[in-house]
Amino acid sequence: MKIHSVDVFIVDLPTVRPHQLAMHTIVTQTIVVARLKDDEGREGWSEVATIGGASYGESTPEAIKVNIDRYITPIVIGKEPVHFDKIMYEVSKHVRGNYFAKALIEAAIIDLAARAKEVPAYELFGGKIHSSLPVAWTLASGDTEKDIEEAKELLGQRRHNIFKLKIGKGDPNKNVEHVLKINSAVGNEARITVDVNQAWDEDTANYCIAALQDGGISMVEQPLPTWNHEGMARLTSRFRVPIMADEAANTVQDVFQIAKHRAGNSIALKVCKAGGLTQTKKVAAIAEGSGLGLYGGTMIESSLGTAICAQLYSTLPELKFGTELFGPLLFKDNLTLNNITYENFEIVIPDGPGFGMEVDKEKLKHYTRE
Numbered sequence: 001m002k003i004h005s006v007d008v009f010i011v012d013l014p015t016v017r018p019h020q021l022a023m024h025t026i027v028t029q030t031i032v033v034a035r036l037k038d039d040e041g042r043e044g045w046s047e048v049a050t051i052g053g054a055s056y057g058e059s060t061p062e063a064i065k066v067n068i069d070r071y072i073t074p075i076v077i078g079k080e081p082v083h084f085d086k087i088m089y090e091v092s093k094h095v096r097g098n099y100f101a102k103a104l105i106e107a108a109i110i111d112l113a114a115r116a117k118e119v120p121a122y123e124l125f126g127g128k129i130h131s132s133l134p135v136a137w138t139l140a141s142g143d144t145e146k147d148i149e150e151a152k153e154l155l156g157q158r159r160h161n162i163f164k165l166k167i168g169k170g171d172p173n174k175n176v177e178h179v180l181k182i183n184s185a186v187g188n189e190a191r192i193t194v195d196v197n198q199a200w201d202e203d204t205a206n207y208c209i210a211a212l213q214d215g216g217i218s219m220v221e222q223p224l225p226t227w228n229h230e231g232m233a234r235l236t237s238r239f240r241v242p243i244m245a246d247e248a249a250n251t252v253q254d255v256f257q258i259a260k261h262r263a264g265n266s267i268a269l270k271v272c273k274a275g276g277l278t279q280t281k282k283v284a285a286i287a288e289g290s291g292l293g294l295y296g297g298t299m300i301e302s303s304l305g306t307a308i309c310a311q312l313y314s315t316l317p318e319l320k321f322g323t324e325l326f327g328p329l330l331f332k333d334n335l336t337l338n339n340i341t342y343e344n345f346e347i348v349i350p351d352g353p354g355f356g357m358e359v360d361k362e363k364l365k366h367y368t369r370e
């Protein structure tokens with residue numbers, strides 16, 4: 001069984017409400033979908049998401065597609081999917097960086113390999129340890145009363161009891177006040193965390209984190225720009241509230257340096273930024289070996305990409321901060337015939353074959369860019 005063809009689709013999927021980050025507000029999320037076919041007619045599918053073109057990271061959807069079509073596809077054609085580590089090693093020798101493109105192609109190869117064996121993809125990574133994982137929700141209306149109302153409603157539905165607030169945009173003092181009001185309203189029943197998405201300088205981080213820590217906030221994500229490892233290390237030693245690296249924690253090399261210099265005491269995993277599932281497991285091993293807490297992060301993938309991340313995260317022994325795999329709940333529509341299940345504050349890990357999602361080809365066609 002050999003890989004016969006690779007097709008890459010750029011898809012724009014509308015969200016149910018604007019989703020505000022420091023660098024971009026998502027109203028339509030651009031995702032990239034790959035389809036691999038083998039010479040026996042089987043299909044393997046995968047997805048990575050991007051945020052705001054080039055505003056969140058260096059991998060744009062257009063670059064992901066062109067780099068796969070031009071440079072990666074010729075390397076994978078004719079190869080046996082079950083040898084995905086060997087294939088990706090060969091890709092790494094010819095293609096530098098391009099982690100999102102590598103993650104996309106590797107996941108499609110793994111989906112194909114698992115489907116050929118008629119097993120869930122997590123079985124190729126030692127099997128799942130967890131059948132479900134805690135899942136955070138992001139409160140992002142920007143209005144304190146609305147956010148409190150939404151949090152209470154989701155607590156009542158037993159959908160989420162971890163809430164993240166994106167506070168990189170606007171006046172830091174007002175944002176801190178907003179977070180603390182939400183924490184006093186629902187903090188007894190829920191854990192409140194914040195994500196600054198690199199927006200503060202160290203002075204701002206010092207007074208804002210002091211206030212957040214005193215107010216009982218349970219984690220502060222990427223307060224400083226990715227380059228400021230020394231500043232992150234100072235914040236980590238200064239405060240007892242956990243400081244998480246996200247945009248700074250991509251590859252195994254990045255995470256080793258973060259662990260070595262304690263530039264954060266926890267990291268957010270993302271399959272796309274590490275360059276694939278195998279690499280994400282290696283990143284998790286570095287964190288485990290150095291005592292960094294883990295968080296199962298998202299780039300806000302739809303159901304297919306969420307299933308890929310969820311299956312991989314389910315094979316990790318401990319995710320101290322749970323996951324934020326809420327992506328499918330933010331979209332108006334779905335590219336798969338089945339969907340992800342959320343219950344009892346957790347995401348249920350989809351079972352196979354492959355990553356367990358069946359692509360809705362009509363929907364894919366409808367949302368694919370011309």
Ligand SMILES: [Mg+2]
Pocket residue numbers: 195197221222246247268
């Ligand atoms: Mg983040």
